[in-house]
Amino acid sequence: MFVDQQYEEIALRDDIQWIDVRSESEYLEATIPGAVNVPLFTDEERAQIGTVYKQVSKAEAMELGLVLASAKLPTLIAKVRDSMQGKTPAIFCWRGGMRSKTVATVLDLMGISCLRLTGGYRAYREMVVAKLNAWPMQALPPLIVLHGMTGVGKTTVLRKLAERGEPVLDLEGLAGHRGSVFGGIGLQVANQRQFDSRLLDQLEGLQGRPYLFLEAESRRIGRVTMPEFLFLAKQQGYNIELTAPVPVRVSRTLAQYRLEDDELFATQVQRALQFIEKRFSPNLRVRVKEWMDLRDYKALIEALLLEYYDPRYKHAMESYTHAFCTIDVSDYDQAIEEICAYARKVASVSSVSS
Template identity: 50%
Template structure:
């Protein structure tokens, strides 16, 4: 017989795999990070069962659900075997009810040892809210500042690859934070973002410091936890600088110029901010877009929109900045790492 477990009892177990048996749209909206979707019902079937429950009754809905599910059981079991491999499945639905119980029961009958998650995704979500609300961040935050295009994200990647404790909030949000920040990315909602933030913070909980990029309260569709913003102000702050032409090159590379729908998406996004520019610059920007002169378009926005806004936003920081040239990304990452080891740990630099 399958075993009922709480998320806290298995969340650090690397020998399990979470199986979300909710419908594809439920899974797409938010799930447990790392979970795979093996839906008992598709979206249309789920709606049909729900309508039957409301209009006819519980028993008739259960009967309809059984008819639909029975046809799928061989494929469901095959998928669970594939995803489980050498791991033990943790099966969950919305609240640990009939869907997860049915799948877990059949999996057990077919010789697949498994768990069922008590309370389902709803209880998991409550746990995330509680963990985030009571989280005590002990690590010191090292924050990278700089105008758009100086390479903050790239440097975070280099530091992460070098084994440094890094949290990339934009990657967790699925958004770069600007009007064009969704291009080439898939924005996450608040629930999934909070789940990912909690997992990352707990992964780094024993680190003496965490490196991150300076972000506003809101990134795309999500809001940062207040404690993270408050802790940031007490930390260490690096200000990165790079020439305008370097910044333009990095932005064009990062935002996937050349994709089929790039022109359309840039046009749509620009409409949201075009009135913030003078009539002359607005007209020139549209000319650059229509002529596909994206380098000139980016340069205009940096000089006349993003840079002024960034300089204004710096006024809220009552901190000292360590100035670093980020023209050479590798040299910049090395400088930051050396400063951290020399000043936080008072050790000679050993960075190669």
């Protein structure tokens, strides 16, 4: 017989594969990190069952659910088997109700041991919110905050640090957004539920590290908001200002945002410009239009960096009271070595002071 367990009990195991049996739209809205979607019902079937539940009766809705599910059970079980990867499946639906019970029961009948998440995704979400709200700022390792004007390559630096095994909290990656009005171009932008789950998963995995790298993000990143404890800790962290010549910044910015579909790229750039062009000087507004007509993105980017983003970034950096260490990132490899050396000094100082 399958076993019902709380999330905290299941998460302690390293032989678990989460199986989300909710509909595709529910899964895409938010799920447990690492979960595979094996829906018992499609979105249309779920809506149909819900209508019967409201307009007829619960018994009729359950009967309809049985009819719809029975024909697809062999395929569904095969998908669960394919998704297990030699691990024990942990089944969940919205609130630990009939969908997860049905799938877990059939798996048990087929001789496949499994767990079922008590309270379903709803209980998991409540746990995530409670943990983030109660997370003590002092429990974080020393934060090393990477600053720098747009285009210096902060995201690439974080990626290279992570590839070296350094502890990195990539907030833009978790948010699916680069932070500016252009930040969602080419990315899957996360909602708050997705961001919170990913953030908690990352924070728990980084516990005990001597320091933690992250970018100097604003409180809001795309569609999500950073928790208060993390924002305050970031403001009190150790600061590195990354620098690079303007031509390097222009090239890196274009390479980061450019899409293969030039028409789609132009459309998305134009749409993003509409949110900020009212803040441009009349002269800049005219030049931006000319560059968009010509598709001269390098000229456009250079002007936006120097005349729009740089002044705002300098103002934001003034809110940090701790000293800045400046590192040129024209050469990524050399910069990474300097950044890691600085981090080791931070860790040494922190261990002595504690």
